[in-house]
Amino acid sequence: MRNDQLKAELKKRNQRMTAQRELILRLFLEAGTEHLSADEIYHKVQGKNFRISKATVYRTIELLADIRLLRKIVFEDGVVRYELVEKGEHHHHHVICSNCGAVVEFHLDNLEELEELVKSRTGYTIEDHQLKFYGLCPKCQNAMKDKKSTSNEIK
Numbered sequence: 615m616r617n618d619q620l621k622a623e624l625k626k627r628n629q630r631m632t633a634q635r636e637l638i639l640r641l642f643l644e645a646g647t648e649h650l651s652a653d654e655i656y657h658k659v660q661g662k663n664f665r666i667s668k669a670t671v672y673r674t675i676e677l678l679a680d681i682r683l684l685r686k687i688v689f690e691d692g693v694v695r696y697e698l699v700e701k702g703e704h705h706h707h708h709v710i711c712s713n714c715g716a717v718v719e720f721h722l723d724n725l726e727e728l729e730e731l732v733k734s735r736t737g738y739t740i741e742d743h744q745l746k747f748y749g750l751c752p753k754c755q756n757a758m759k760d761k762k763s764t765s766n767e768i769k
Contacts, residue, residue: 623681634666638674642684642698647719649687649695687744690715707744711751713758718751 620639621631641658642650650658656671675696678684684696690710706719722745729740750758 620678620681620683623683634664634670635674635677637662637664637666638671639678639683642678642696645698647697649689649697649717651693651695685742685744689717689746690748707746709747709749711754712748713750713754716751716753 617631617636617639620635624631624635637659638655641655652668652672652675655675656666656668659666659671675684679686679696682699685699687695687697687708689695689708690712706721707725709718709720710716725743725745729743732738733740
């Protein structure tokens with residue numbers, strides 16, 4: 615399904631499907647919900663003994679984002695990462711640990727109402743949005759509790 619979608623979009627732009635484009639798309643499909651940077655994709659390609667320049671990886675990822683097969687996301691560390699956009703996907707959001715950087719995806723159903731409100735008040739057609747919450751993950755919360763109780767015992 616994805617290859618057909620990519621081929622159709624490339625044809626509209628008078629471009630063709632290349633082995634490099636197909637491989638990069640396949641790597642995102644294999645990654646599932648993992649958020650990958652262009653450098654991470656480049657290293658994965660190298661691990662498959664496939665010759666491709668870093669510039670080609672960056673250009674291909676930007677093309678996939680322009681076609682809306684990928685969504686660009688910047689988390690706390692400032693690194694631009696990408697995730698696969700599923701056709702008809704219920705939009706998901708992210709909660710990010712401000713201590714360790716762990717990322718969890720979650721769904722929130724009532725944001726469609728907010729999109730409609732923004733649309734009616736601004737006249738914009740909403741194409742996309744990103745919602746990120748920051749906090750401490752359970753693992754970091756427990757580590758901080760343990761650290762606090764240890765320091766209290768020392769006193």
